[in-house]
């Protein structure tokens with residue numbers, strides 16, 4: 212079972228996008244490491260945040276989200292990864308990149324609905 216299998220639909224493609232960006236950034240900035248612990252930790256953190264995002268599949272893209280759930284150190288890491296890998300995504304992963312750009316145009320609900328997080332749905336499956 213891949214780690215992203217716990218996520219549904221759009222959350223799963225968002226996680227794939229994050230992982231692809233982390234990979235691009237890591238290869239350029241931590242090239243001496245084959246299994247980079249910093250980036251693995253970041254991926255796990257991103258996965259956990261996506262799982263717990265109260266918007267669930269209605270989740271806005273992170274730069275448009277009113278919540279900003281990342282703790283400061285992780286948020287700074289995310290900023291560096293996105294600013295390096297963002298412009299490179301269109302070449303390396305055009306489909307993921309375009310999906311993200313389309314999502315960015317979606318309107319952001321001011322408040323999440325009740326109980327729609329991936330984790331809630333996962334734990335309350337009939």
Ligand SMILES: [Zn+2]
Pocket residue numbers: 236237238240241247248249250251
């Ligand atoms: Zn790394």
